[in-house]
Amino acid sequence: MTAPTPPTGPHRPDVLVVGGGIGGLSTAFALTRAGLRVRVLERAEEFGEVGAGIQLAPNCTRILDDYGLLDEARSLGVLPEAMVMRDALDARELTRLDLSDLERRYGYPYLVIHRSDLHALLLRACRAAGVELCTGRKVVGYENTGAGARIRLADGRTDEAALVVAADGLHSVARREFVGDDVVSSRYVAYRAAVPIERVRGNGVAEKDVVVYVGPRCHFVQYPLRGGEMLNQVAVFASPSADASPAGAASAAGATGDARWGGPEELDAAFEATCDTVRRGIPLMWRDRWWQMLDRDPVDTWVHGRVALLGDAAHPPLQYMAQGAIMAIEDGWVLAHHLTRTAPDRDAALAAYQAVRVEHCRRVQSTARAWGELWHLEGGERLRRNAVMRARDTYDYGFTDWVYGPTALTPDQEPAMFTPIPLGA
Secondary structure, three states: OOOOOOOOOOOOOOEEEEOOOHHHHHHHHHHHHOOOOEEEEOOOOOOOOOOOEEEEOHHHHHHHHHOOOHHHHHHHOEOOOEEEEEEOOOOOEEEEEEHHHHHHHHOOOOEEEEHHHHHHHHHHHHHHHOOEEEOOOOEEEEEEOOOOEEEEEOOOOEEEEOEEEEOOOOOOHHHHHHOOOOOEEEEEEEEEEEEEHHHOHHHOOOOOEEEEEEEOOEEEEEEEEHHHOEEEEEEEEEOOOHHHOOOOOOOOOOOEOOOOOOOHHHHHHHOOOOOHHHHHHHHHOOOOOEEEEEEOOOOOOOEEOOEEEOHHHOOOOOHHHOOHHHHHHHHHHHHHHHHHHHOOOHHHHHHHHHHHHHHHHHHHHHHHHHHHHHHOOOHHHHHHHHHHHHHOOOOOOOOOHHHHOOOOOOHHHOOOOOOOOOOOO
């Protein structure tokens, strides 16, 4: 058996966190607050985040408040006034959420923020808390030991701790080793952009709302960022060439300018028939990168000895519920709670973490897939969907209570799911 050769200092950590994204950093911070020594291993040469805007619902801002980070997040982001759904073809409003009332209901705000700003906030918090942050550490293997778990690095070195948290994303090495399943392609692709608000003021944009335009095999999202100085845009569509390529043809980084399907010419064609506001936004999208929309089927086992999957390594969703990063932040908060509650019995903590998080995240993953189908309906089904949406009361929270309320710590705290409304109702 190979003796561990720590990649950094001589002091063995209590926990190794593999992955320095939003999930990994938020978990490292939570575990450090719980009194554990934490080392984060990030494969890149520096910490950073790729992307544009991210939406943080009350089930996340509640945790940021518990961490003492909500005020800083507020100062970096925007509290939008409403979330509005419109038809992408005729721009007609279908339904909305009053986000001020939503904050009153759940006690915490709905916040939109630049992904890099949230990542930097968490990185600063980890540094201040004393998390050991290591870059250029590519983890290529995992194994359990008598006292915990060990990771193997690409350069041949090893490191170990009583617990290893694999927060290494959609293309997780730990997921491949312990589960061995494949990513699932939705055949949809996402383009993003964050542009100065002055560039879009003549495009009919709503500067204080989160707006999603849903259309046949496509949708378009807009919302403000950085105090309203920027506008985030996301354009998603079904790629006509996706079926000719193997599932998961995107690079492991998740965004590429030379992917085998979903190129810029498809972007333009997908939105030709949409309303003026959407069509005016499409030329502003970044065209050197796009994100093929991939997820994985839910699995029941996230804990493998002393290695625990977390975030997208455990439950990568499609993006329609805007809960992917939030679920990772919740995972870390729940894990830290149980490690504190059951100390020093780490196996009991891991069992409690898995017992409550698997079912919640399965619900989010399956609902995200269903929402994607609902948003992209065509023909008569689109018209029936629009009628059902328009009939919804603005202050009906039956579709959000199960996800925006307090994060469950035990299975009995998990709220009941909403009851779907048939389109023929």
